[in-house]
Amino acid sequence: MRRSFLLWLRLTLAGLRKPGPLALRAAQVERPAGPLVWLVLSEGTEADAALVARRLGQLRAGLRLRVSAPGAAPAAALWPKGTETFAAPEESPAGIARLLARWRPDLIVLVGNDLPAAVICGAGKVPVMLVDACPGAAARPLLLRGQQRALLGRLSRILTRDPASSVALKRLGADPAKVEIGGILAEPPVPLRCSDPERASIAQGLRARPVWLATAVPEAEIETVLAAHTHALRLAHRMLLILAPDAQEDAVALAARLEGEGWAVGRRSLEGEPDAEMQVFLADDPGDYGLWYRLAPVTYMGGTFTGAAYHARSPLEPAALGSAIIHGPRTAPFTPDYTRLTEARAARAVASEAQLGEAVADLLAPDRAAILAHNAWAVTSGGAGAVEAVARAILTELDAARGSERE
Known part of the structure; x- marks a missing residue:
């Protein structure tokens, strides 16, 4: 696994901070019974992630979802019945550790381009996968690229929107064996009618x-x-x-x-x-x-x-x-x-x-x-096919994670 001194320093300094109120509030919620997936959303991904969540609910009865998003908690109406939504917890290793210890998710799914270091590095044995990834074309400063390479190296699986995104992530340091094209998540528009x-x-x-x-x-x-x-x-x-x-x-x-x-x-x-x-x-x-x-x-x-x-x-x-x-x-x-x-x-x-x-x-x-x-x-x-592919990839990772726990 790739290591980054700057990433270590960043997390060490962040570790000096006390857990934030959002993390503490989320950590008070008990873990539900059954398999649990934590969806960590990037800004602007809520609608597309909700499509995947609804398909997950159709494919796997009894699956529990917890969703966090930047800013306010996602609107509950978009999500399958029983989904719990939260405002994204602060990037504090102590707060994330407390939340993970209480929730004990079977799988963490990052949706979009954000790579929350405290979540990825604090997950321990919980697999973390990335979906709907579409990195921008702008070059990142060299110091940030090293941290990003280290974070990408910790992911168990990466699904991108398109071939160009796959190429970009591989150049940024993602393991080519873990990168695949999931497609663009979208709900097919209902064609306008006529006589x-x-x-x-x-x-x-x-x-x-x-x-x-x-x-x-x-x-x-x-x-x-x-x-x-x-x-x-x-x-x-x-x-x-x-x-x-x-x-x-x-x-x-x-x-x-x-x-x-x-x-x-x-x-x-x-x-x-x-x-x-x-x-x-x-x-x-x-x-x-x-x-x-x-x-x-x-x-x-x-x-x-x-x-x-x-x-x-x-x-x-x-x-x-x-x-x-x-x-x-x-x-x-x-x-x-x-x-x-x-x-x-x-x-x-x-x-x-x-x-x-x-x-x-x-x-x-x-x-x-x-x-x-x-x-x-x-x-x-094609959006419906992408939703199906991403949902099934999540379930595959979930089954693998729960299977390894039982062994």
């Missing part, structure tokens, strides 16, 4: 017309979207743009404006369905997104150039329904979702508004749009 007969009817009317969708387009991006459509029409003169304005009440004025500029325009609230002559169809009912995502092989996520959309849509909506995604650089409030899609090569990012038309035209090729759409679907559907 199948209506979808079939509109699809029949469109026949082989190329179609693209622009969602929640704010006023500041209307000209950008129309310029992109003009560019795409040079390659496919029958192409249809389904344009959903950010504010549906803007549709009437927008229709009049577009007609004045010479566009053949229709409105969902007026004509109902696009016809063969329309170049732009205004989707002015936000309840119809499930229909448009299914009909349009390509979707531009409105507001991602200007950040001005008040009703921005999640990119996981089109991803779950097989529409290839184009977006600009301003991805809030869905930045984590865009990051997941980008890492999986499941979305096309364009740096400037001038590039939108080129991206739309490029994705007119069905094979290119299909690749993005397939990768995006894999992202939205």
